[in-house]
Amino acid sequence: MPSPRMMSFCLSALLSGLLLGLPSAHSDDALxxxxEDEHAFGSDWWIYNDMAEALAAAREQNKPLFVTFRCVPCEDCSAFDAEVASGNDVIAKLASEKFIPIRQVEMKGVDLSQFQFDYDLNWAAMFINADGTVYARYGTQSAEGADAYNSIEGLKKTMQRVLELHENYPENADQLRGKRGADKPYRTALEMPGLPNKDRFRQLTSRRNCIHCHNLHDAEHFAAQESGEFTHDMLWRFPLPDNLGLKIDPDNGRRIKDVVNGSAAAAVGLQEGEEVLQMNGQAITSIADMQWVLHNLPNDATKVRVTGSESGEKVLALKPGWKETDISWRGSLWSVSPRLRVWTPPIGSKERSELDLAEGSGAFEARWINNGEPGGRAALEGGLRKGDIIVAVDGKSLPLTPAQFQLYVKLNYKVGEKLPVTVIRNGKRRELQIPLVE
Incomplete structure (x- = not known):
């Protein structure tokens, strides 16, 4: 058994890692x-962007940390963030009395080995012990919308489950061990090899130079593309339990509200109404906890163990490509090549009718072509013009949203190839070949 001095040294080393580069408390108001973090004003029970203070309080009071990550300039999840930060009395009471709550509003200095979650989220939470053990994650997004899977009731239930885990710790350590990811080869965002604009990010944090969560996935993409190690499998992050055929009630976080016929979940007899208690032996408190387990599985044929409150443990067989779904909502996709550098909002129903286009077919206006970037200049060289209506790719009309169109290009074409598009200009169809150069 390690000596008290050694245990003290190890804990000090852990805390030093968690605190690296974070600002001191006196900078709170200025930050x-x-x-312009309006949701943070008047909520004095939050520790603001100061992990050192939060960890010290957690150690002293033997309470779990409730760490929220909020990208303040982003609009998505703003209403939910307002409720959590200052609007909901139930969350305020739970957080202030039972947890050490900290509002983290930038990723600069955050220990990326400790805090691993879906960085494409605009709002996320992690619950940890002061020794670094991860109890839970909360926060989920999909093509259905930023708040489709988040709710105050669901967050409350997750917080209550975390308190139970904390009360039974460390006897339940085996159920928690897999919740912390493997250490990263870098400590903080500024050490990531693929992060651009580091000199700007090193400056005093403001709305214009804070490191957004999605910048971390951007950095991963840039580094992998530069080294030649990038694959599309990197994009299928944090798949939903929906991919198993499990529809989870967001107000509960682990209760199954539907099992999809013909799915992997249906094949093993998981039932509507029961709760998912564990996945691959990890304690489940939320949909995000399920996503963490699934995130760490391969996109090939594999298996996952799901323990239901009524069915017991079941082993689900997953087919190759099981992670793949609509990820067009992800902000970090812009950093994936090829980058078209064309803004393509959908046309209105009136214009669609005038052009005699069928409802449901994809039709996008080339409203802005970024000629300041290689991809935009290549689009112009390929004949695309502002105001062109893109109606087909490779001769096929695609029922896609603009974001899905951009994703389609990234998944089906490579830099060095040409994108064959059909456009309508001045009432006439034209066939173009747009070089993909970046």
Missing amino acids: RERL
Whole structure:
């Protein structure tokens, strides 16, 4: 058994890692002002962007940390963030009395080995012990919308489950061990090899130079593309339990509200109404906890163990490609090649009718072509013009949203190839070949 001195040294080393580069408490008000973080004003029970203070309090009071990550300039999840930060009395009471709550509003200095979650989210939470053990994650997004899977009731239930895990810790350590990911080869965002604009990010944090969560996935993409190690499998992050055939009630976080016929979940007899208690032996408190387990599985044929409150443990067989779904909502996709550098909003129903286009077929206006970037200049060289209506790719009309169109290009074409598009200009169809150069 390690000596008390050694245990103290190890804990000090852990805390030093968690605190690396984070600002001190005296900068709170100034940072709030620079970020224009209106949801943070008047919520004095939150520790603001100061992990050192939060960890010290957690150690002293033997409470779990409730760490929220909020990208303040982003609109998505703003209403939910307002409720959590200052609007809901139930969350405020739970957080202030039972947890050490901290509002983290930038990723600069955050220990990326400790805090691993879906960085494409605009709002996320992690619950941890002061020794670094991860109890839970909360926060989920999909093509259905930023808040389709988040709710105050669901967050409350997750917080209550975390308190139960904390009360039974460390006897339940085996159920928690897999919740912390493997250490990263870098400590913080500024050490990531693929992160651009590091000199700007090193400056005093403001709305214009804070490191957004999605910048971390961008950095991963850039580094992998530069090294030649990038694959599309990197994009299928944090798949939903829906991919198993499990529809989870967001107000509960683990209760099955539907099992899809013909799915992997249906094949093993998981039932509507029961709760998912564990996945691959990890304690489940939320949909995000399920996503963490699934995130760490391969996109090939594999298996996952799901323990239901009524069915017991079941082993689900997953087919190759089981992770793949609509990820067009992800902000970090812009950093994936090829980058078209064309803004393509959908045309209205009136214009669609005038052009005699069928409802449901994809039709996008080339409203802005970024000629300041290689991809935009290549689009112009390929004949695309502002105002062109893109109606087909490779001769096929695609029933896609603009974001899905951009994703389609990234998944089906490579840099060095040409994108064959059909456009309508001045009432006439034209066939173009757009070089993909970046």
